[in-house]
Amino acid sequence: MKRRSSSLGFTLIELLVVIAIIALLMGLLFPAVIGAIETAKRNDARADTQQIASAVGVFWNDYGRLPVPDDNTAAEDDAANFTEELSKDIIQILIGENTAVNPRDKVYLEIDSSNTDGTFLDPWGNQYLIKLDRDTNYKVSYGSGSQSFGVRAVVVSPGKDGLIGTEAADDEELQDNVANVDFGNN
DSSP: OOOOOSOSSOOHHHHHHHHHHHHHHHHHHHHHHHHHHHHHHHHHHHHHHHHHHHHHHHHHHHHSSOOOOGGGOOOOOGGGGOSHHHHHHHHHHHTTOOTTTOTTOOOOOOOSOSOOSSOOBOTTSOBOEEEEOTTSSSOEEETTTTEEESSSEEEEEOTTTTOOTTTSSSGGGGTTOEESSOOSOO
């Protein structure tokens, strides 16, 4: 009779060591993957905000006015108008769905969405918010009001927390916001 001196399988200890090594490697890799996903979302949001701001600029060049719905044409401080509803109306104009303000029916903004109601969501599921230079001084304020930018529009993705500059207690809380202008916290 021949006796087998070597086993063909793994022992329980060897199997547990392999599982522990795999778990350790996954634990080290997980934060890097999450960081890469967040960076990709921020990059997507930045590209979208720049695309919307460019569309506002092209609309200005074509019509000599901002893409503001007819019932919202008063030149006033935009702090009260940095809303989802107004932003949806502006997006609707830019995608060519509001022919009263965009009579040429020109598409200034191509978005990957079947929504024609102006809903254009950032990677975190929040509506992009648009603040326009309504008094045409080529300055739009953002945040606590201390920052003013020489642009026709500031387009903001509220980020993961869903708060924008007008809702944040101070500019420190804008760190997760993504905008088409550099306000120091991106």
